[in-house]
Amino acid sequence: MTTWNTFLRALVEPVPDHRPPLHNARRPWVRALPFLVVLAMVGSLLPTGVVALTQFYDVNGGLAASLALVQTGALALGLVRPLTGWQLMAPTVLIGAIATHGAAADQPWPWPAPTLLCYLFLMVFLAIRERGRTLLAVWAVTFLGNSLSWTAFSEYFDGTSVVVTALSGVIMLLGWSLRGRGEAQRLLAAQEQISETERARRTLLEERARIARELHDVVAHHMSVITVQADSAPYRIAGLPEPAVAEFGQIANAARGSLAEMRRLLGVLRAADTEADKAPQPGLADLPGLLSTVAQAGVHAELDLADEVLALGPVPEAVGLSAYRIVQEALANVVRHAPGATARVRVTASDGALTVDVDNDPSPGKAPAVETSASTGHGLTGMRERVRLLAGTLDTGPTADGGYRVAAVLPITATDATPGETTA
Template structure:
């Protein structure tokens, strides 16, 4: 079945100029098959055509040789240029009809057997290469030619004209249908690729908008602190000169204006289903609760926090939020793709950065998750990459030797890392 599908695909594949049928087949012997078939047929039709025209139709040997050579030689040409080959054959058929007119009554006229076979093979090569309007024009010419021959010499003509008209129409129609089906499948596949690209782009934009909404709360908190400190500075610090008091007032006013602009920006970024984004943003302290949720989904997850993490003190809110979301997405992927597998989450500190490692083993059997990890974005690696890029960190993902999966990330606390992402 796979061979037949490959044959149909290669036969209906769009071909550039001077390319024979099956030129896009993956298997070399399929690409060579049209050449072998046409050369065998042409090599057989040439001598038999000469013998048939000379012995059974009384044609002059020189003329018979010329007609057979044109009709057989047009077949290899039809592999790459079927329409010029057909234009070459049509005059030879007319000359042959005139030359064989008046032959023995029991002989086929105006289509000797060799001419009929070569013409039908030429129709096959035309059908798999040319457009529908061209095929229709070829059949109309064939129909009119056969009809004219029967009209001019109805008593001498036999049923070969009817056979050629019917069979050429069937061959051209089947070839046109086959190419139309192949073209429709190609257009559908191209549209699916475009749709997939658009879906991936939309997912990326949605994830970036989600990250921006989350970071709004972090930035808004810092701006609020600046506003409060600037407003209270004249009351907390005695003996400030008027210029300093005025400067603090300008800082507070600018901070309040920035907060207002951020609220308007957040209104643009929010969507109808983003009400949950208004909840307080999670951080490293919420990881135990996240693992408990994963446990209810059937994934046994363990959390290991290195001693150096506590020595870091409070990490920047953007780093803590990104760390939480990366672990959340990694565990959500475990729940979706490896339900029931054991997972390990490690949080360590190294060289002024927060290092995360989430590893899981293969799923036991075909277990299914009972619940989903709450709050997951469903974007998986897309969201992880965007969060790591935001902090100029590094991300490394991929399968493990034991059949599981790993996600490791390094998030610089100052956002000045190399920003490398591998998968």
């Protein structure tokens, strides 16, 4: 009973998607192609069906016109509702078989040529739109009807029923296979888009976590200095009044409390870190070592530290660390996307800001690009996060000679400017 109910539902429940074939094509003429084909079919099969039924099968003109009109109209309806079109056509095939039974021994029965063509074209629309169980149910009805015709009326059997049964089965099988392949490709493309979005989000979160760890190291150093100075102030400075001593004690306690809170929060971020992640954070002084590392990967990099940068002395740790990471990521991109190219790193200082400029030449013609599974394609994400953190600006983009340039301006001192970013 359950199987019979499923079979009946497959015959009467159409797919809710009523869009015509090729509706998502980019070119207008491709989207209009199914309508043009159906228009040509209706325009040719409607008068042909009327003439064939009246002249070759001696069917009444009114009945012939009605049958031809419903059958071609079902074909047109098949563009958007193919199952509904089949539900309209199937009774007309039965009525036509009764009306033409025994009328012409030299003509195909029970499938006049116009009816056969309408039915097979409708099978195409069914195959590319309906579910597999619906196609199976439609073919089963077609098979049963044709079996009845060649069993009960064998004297009129001429083979057209076998042709219709076979061709409709082939058409529905091929259409169902192609539709399944298309749906699989669409699902794969959608999954790739979701995966790309998730990779970008994961990259952003990983970089923010990395920045949080590095900030902890920078801030913890200064908080430790504050704690030590506040604790030792009563011993280093003679004659401090009691309120001052108590104030220094409160400062030391607050600093220790802040350090404890940061350590607890950072424990989650560092749960899976290696010992290398806990090493002292690099800065401008480590740039020469970084350039020698990329040289081993085949990229010749030149470093230019302007005199005004050297005259500054130690820069704030957050600024030096961000400058180092920006140079590191920019050179890593050169290694991945322009192997063998020459890169130039220039660090200057002016107007209270540190400017980091990394540009590279295009890759030599025979140097293959390096593909690495570790690269997510979102290296600029970390740069932008660091620049926003310091209220600086970032400018990236290709150069006129085919290379690439990354330029970041990092304020050395605190500023009230709104963080900005430009991307060329």
